[in-house]
Amino acid sequence: xxxxxxxxxRRLTRRELLVFLAVLGPGIIVNxxxxxxxxxxxxxxxxxxxxYDLLWILTLTAVFLALIQELIVRLGTVTxxxxxxxxxxxxxLRITAMVMLALLFTNFANTVSNFAGLAASLQLFHLxxxxxxxxxxxxxxxxxxxxxxxxxxxxxxxxSLVYIAYFVSAFLAGPVWSEVGRSLVMPKLRMETPYLVLAxxxxxxxxxxxxxxxxxxxxxxxxLDAEKxxxxxxxTMVGVFFAVVVGMFIIICCAAAFYYKPGVGAVSIxxxxxxxxxxxxxxxxxxxxxxGFGLFAASLFAAxxxxxxxxxxxxxxxxxxxxxxxxxxEAPQFYLTYTFFIVGSALLVMVPRINLVFIMVASQxxxxxxxxVIVTFMMILVNDRELMGEYTNRPRxxxxxxxxxxxxxxxxxxxxVSTFVSSx
Amino acid sequence: MEEGQIMLASLLRREVRDARDRxxxxxxxLAFDLEARPPVATDIAVHLEWTDRVGGLLLPRTVExxxxxxxxxxxxxxxxEAVYLRHEHPHFEVASSEGKLLLRRDVLNKQMVDAxxxxxxxxxxxxxxxEGVLLFLEGLQVGMEWFPPGxxxxxIVGKLRRRYNRAGEANVIPYEAILRVDEDALVIRT
Numbered sequence: 001x002x003x004x005x006x007x008x009x010r011r012l013t014r015r016e017l018l019v020f021l022a023v024l025g026p027g028i029i030v031n032x033x034x035x036x037x038x039x040x041x042x043x044x045x046x047x048x049x050x051x052y053d054l055l056w057i058l059t060l061t062a063v064f065l066a067l068i069q070e071l072i073v074r075l076g077t078v079t080x081x082x083x084x085x086x087x088x089x090x091x092x093l094r095i096t097a098m099v100m101l102a103l104l105f106t107n108f109a110n111t112v113s114n115f116a117g118l119a120a121s122l123q124l125f126h127l128x129x130x131x132x133x134x135x136x137x138x139x140x141x142x143x144x145x146x147x148x149x150x151x152x153x154x155x156x157x158x159x160s161l162v163y164i165a166y167f168v169s170a171f172l173a174g175p176v177w178s179e180v181g182r183s184l185v186m187p188k189l190r191m192e193t194p195y196l197v198l199a200x201x202x203x204x205x206x207x208x209x210x211x212x213x214x215x216x217x218x219x220x221x222x223x224l225d226a227e228k229x230x231x232x233x234x235x236t237m238v239g240v241f242f243a244v245v246v247g248m249f250i251i252i253c254c255a256a257a258f259y260y261k262p263g264v265g266a267v268s269i270x271x272x273x274x275x276x277x278x279x280x281x282x283x284x285x286x287x288x289x290x291x292g293f294g295l296f297a298a299s300l301f302a303a304x305x306x307x308x309x310x311x312x313x314x315x316x317x318x319x320x321x322x323x324x325x326x327x328x329x330e331a332p333q334f335y336l337t338y339t340f341f342i343v344g345s346a347l348l349v350m351v352p353r354i355n356l357v358f359i360m361v362a363s364q365x366x367x368x369x370x371x372x373v374i375v376t377f378m379m380i381l382v383n384d385r386e387l388m389g390e391y392t393n394r395p396r397x398x399x400x401x402x403x404x405x406x407x408x409x410x411x412x413x414x415x416x417v418s419t420f421v422s423s424x
Numbered sequence: 425m426e427e428g429q430i431m432l433a434s435l436l437r438r439e440v441r442d443a444r445d446r447x448x449x450x451x452x453x454l455a456f457d458l459e460a461r462p463p464v465a466t467d468i469a470v471h472l473e474w475t476d477r478v479g480g481l482l483l484p485r486t487v488e489x490x491x492x493x494x495x496x497x498x499x500x501x502x503x504x505e506a507v508y509l510r511h512e513h514p515h516f517e518v519a520s521s522e523g524k525l526l527l528r529r530d531v532l533n534k535q536m537v538d539a540x541x542x543x544x545x546x547x548x549x550x551x552x553x554x555e556g557v558l559l560f561l562e563g564l565q566v567g568m569e570w571f572p573p574g575x576x577x578x579x580i581v582g583k584l585r586r587r588y589n590r591a592g593e594a595n596v597i598p599y600e601a602i603l604r605v606d607e608d609a610l611v612i613r614t
Binding site: 088089317318320321332333 | 533576
């Protein structure tokens with residue numbers, strides 16, 4: 001190859017890298033924010049109760065997540081419209097309203113659980129939630145409402161780095177890496193209801209319906225078209241990889257610190273804050289603080305994104321103005337939804353004796369019920385030749401997706417049954 | 425909704441029967457001439473169960489599940505139960521869909537914007553008025569009984585109804601207020 005040609009190719013590669021860096025964002029952010037307070041709690045409990053035995057579920061989840069997000073990338077870049085808009089245009093107002101109602105309820109419950117995570121992490125640093133939550137809620141509201149979308153996105157990308165805290169915590173806990181490696185690829189199925197419920201919850205917490213709406217809206221907001229699909233796919237894969245790896249490291253950390261620690265054994269960890277507090281005597285105070293800091297950042301991150309994406313999604317479905325660049329009088333529904341989510345969640349976690357565990361469980365169950373329904377809508381949309389042209393699913397991909405959706409319906413059925421069985 | 429008016433959704437999927445009263449398919453969409461005053465239906469899109477010809481052209485083999493646009497002259501009667509066609513299946517006249525505005529595809533559920541591009545709301549329903557065998561466009565409904573439109577939209581609709589001398593309190597944007605239909609949005613003259 002002539003030197004000039006080699007140089008030209010190198011320039012092209014550099015240009016492609018720059019395009020990739022410009023496109024970077026939606027995929028990484030959505031996957032990072034998915035590791036929220038509920039996710040951290042689920043991973044912590046999984047590791048503490050079952051050691052590395054649930055790691056293979058995350059390997060499987062990574063594949064599912066990548067496949068589902070591939071649909072989102074294609075729908076967003078090819079149509080240039082958000083998922084809520086596409087559902088509304090293809091299906092009726094009644095169906096859209098039902099989906100939006102379910103999404104509103106689920107997302108609100110998820111936001112509340114993230115504010116609960118925020119309150120719990122503050123307690124780890126000896127900060128009273130009643131004093132700290134109001135200014136934090138205001139700061140979240142202010143950051144999004146008074147910033148521009150691009151600035152907000154950059155802030156969140158930087159915040160994503162805090163998840164490194166979990167890697168460090170996991171190393172400090174001293175896991176047996178050969179055992180970790182085996183557990184990642186060797187399924188260990190236990191026919192026990194609590195194990196199955198946790199397996200289902202791990203999938204449910206990693207693939208949430210709101211993230212699909214958020215990612216597609218972000219792709220549209222960034223103006224990414226079919227030509228840039230390859231870069232957005234890479235962005236998504238990077239995001240999927242990091243989100244799942246973070247989840248795995250939380251499991252590894254709690255497994256090494258609680259389940260396999262001589263003299264400790266499987267302990268009754270029921271939440272992320274208990275995991276963080278319990279880490280101190282077995283893995284050192286640094287591990288506990290890092291874990292708590294990760295919980296704080298993840299909760300803050302999700303508590304900012306969830307209200308924002310809900311406001312965008314609902315406005316998009318009903319055709320209301322939805323942008324943070326407009327004043328309140330031009331986009332009242334957008335601001336009201338966003339503000340209600342933040343203020344309502346913050347107030348709710350400050351109310352004494354409110355059953356936050358019930359809200360968290362209900363939100364996960366609804367997430368689980370809603371996910372296959374949303375993916376079914378996506379499948380119909382992505383197979384619409386009029387909408388997608390040459391970018392419709394190939395038969396093999398369809399067959400694969402039918403298996404994934406079928407599996408999701410099955411595990412959700414199992415989750416619902418298990419919920420009823422376990423609640424008596 | 426006022427007396428004599430119908431919603432587009434109530435027409436969609438209505439049975440379509442041919443001159444021999446055989447069920448041949450269902451109503452898929454309606455093409456309208458927006459320039460006419462009032463806008464009138466010009467074609468009917470019928471989802472046929474099968475056909476072996478398109479207009480005068482005989483196809484090499486029978487095709488199933490095909491949507492054909494038939495000129496309105498093919499419509500014999502609009503009945504609450506079915507739409508009756510003038511000819512026997514499959515000997516229908518056909519029309520090209522090129523440049524045609526289809527209500528279900530291009531209007532229903534579409535984003536409405538004002539002339540400056542500000543988002544208003546989506547089209548929740550299309551209101552039609554049958555007169556004999558003809559079908560006219562009355563306007564675009566925002567909100568439903570179970571899903572009221574926002575106050576801002578109510579104010580805009582009220583202003584438009586006064587401007588175009590429409591009586592009643594219905595949340596229907598008169599057809600005169602439709603400025604144009606773009607690919608991404610329906611532009612309303614507010």
